Amino acid sequence: MLGAQGRAVHQCDRGWAPVFLDREQSISLMSVGFLLEKPDEAVVWRGPKKNALIKQFVSDVAWGELDYLVVDTPPGTSDEHMATIEALRPYQPLGALVVTTPQAVSVGDVRRELTFCRKTGLRVMGIVENMSGFTCPHCTECTSVFSRGGGEELAQLAGVPFLGSVPLDPALLRTLEEGHDFIQEFPGSPAFAALTSIAQKILDATPACLP
Amino acid sequence: MLGAQGRAVHQCDRGWAPVFLDREQSISLMSVGFLLEKPDEAVVWRGPKKNALIKQFVSDVAWGELDYLVVDTPPGTSDEHMATIEALRPYQPLGALVVTTPQAVSVGDVRRELTFCRKTGLRVMGIVENMSGFTCPHCTECTSVFSRGGGEELAQLAGVPFLGSVPLDPALLRTLEEGHDFIQEFPGSPAFAALTSIAQKILDATPACLP
DSSP states (O other): OOSOTTOOOEEETTEEEOEESSTTOOOEEOOGGGGOSSTTOOOOOOHHHHHHHHHHHHHSBOOOSOSOOOOOOOSSSSHHHHHHHHHHGGGOOOOEEEEEOSSHHHHHHHHHHHHHHHHHTOOEEEEEEEEEEEEOTTTOOEEOBTBSOHHHHHHHHHTOOEEEEEEEOHHHHHHHHHTOOHHHHOTTSHHHHHHHHHHHHHHHHOGGGOO | OOSOTTOOOEEETTEEEOEESSTTOOOEEOOGGGGOSSTTOOOOOOHHHHHHHHHHHHHSBOOOSOSOOOOOOOSSSSHHHHHHHHHHGGGOOOOEEEEEOSSHHHHHHHHHHHHHHHHHTOOEEEEEEEEEEEEOTTTOOEEOBTBSOHHHHHHHHHTOOEEEEEEEOHHHHHHHHHTOOHHHHOTTSHHHHHHHHHHHHHHHHOGGGOO
16 A cells, blocks of 8 residues: 555664655655565464564664554454554553444444453544545545444444544545555545545644644 | 444363353454453563463363354454464465455555455455445435545455455444444445355355355
């Protein structure tokens, strides 16, 4: 998605040097994918080995000074999530940004993730609804492919902020497929407007972190 | 999805009695969801505890005589998958039915799952592409929301059967939301035809199991 496939992680004197996405080194990246010899290799690891690597990704990467550290976790409430929370606790993480799709099955999973956050003392910064509605490029009619409004209802029910809905947008999906820069290529698309508004809400809610 | 929420699992003399979905008891079901006191409770379990429950779901449930046992796993190649393969090995499972969506990010994950199957000696029965294309209910034009053809290409590359593509179908999604019977309500829908054809291919490939 970020056009970083095949890039390698190097050892520097302060630890692993992350992969930089741009010349200004404003976005750095770390992934287990960079450590595998072949991209098709399966990471057949049980919990303890995964937990150890997650800790290393926090402690042994030469992140330098960061404005934000974003950890993209798999869905669920298991080893990866517990290890991430434990590794980040000393740094007082801002909280969890919880993403759901609108349908009941997904909202049900996310309800359990909210319970997990409460149990582990992690603040929920807000809920985002992804894949909400699809505007047909042929007739411009919008269809709620996966039903609609599940994310907003859940946020109300759980008493956490609802940050917005991101529509299914073939332009976004295509640029992600091809590792292009969606922001530069489709500034007028509906997904762009939605994502910008969500990002702004997150910035507004975290003034202490801004430079 | 199966309209079984809130149902309870009972202890019988041969173990846990699974939940039956129909009066004829032709479909029985077991899920950790039935064992939780509250549906929103998070299953915050590390690998070993999950592994133990997966083994129990195979050995301690009074399944009776089954034609097929279908295990719906989360994505990935981790504890759950290893525990499932280990627990089922004595029963010589037919193999893995691998589901992907068409986009490259998903196909990449599934490539790693195929490697996992090869490493663990589990046959791959075939690949199914889900969410491939959306036919607008307003203008009947079909759009490849998530690109297209990734599943079929992957099957060719990996030398395993491609079983078919299931389109995004709001009727299917709605009946799953409401726990209705899609087969009875929408026999003419495109997803129904695709699912029937895939099921038939699986039946054809497993003649030894048919009564």
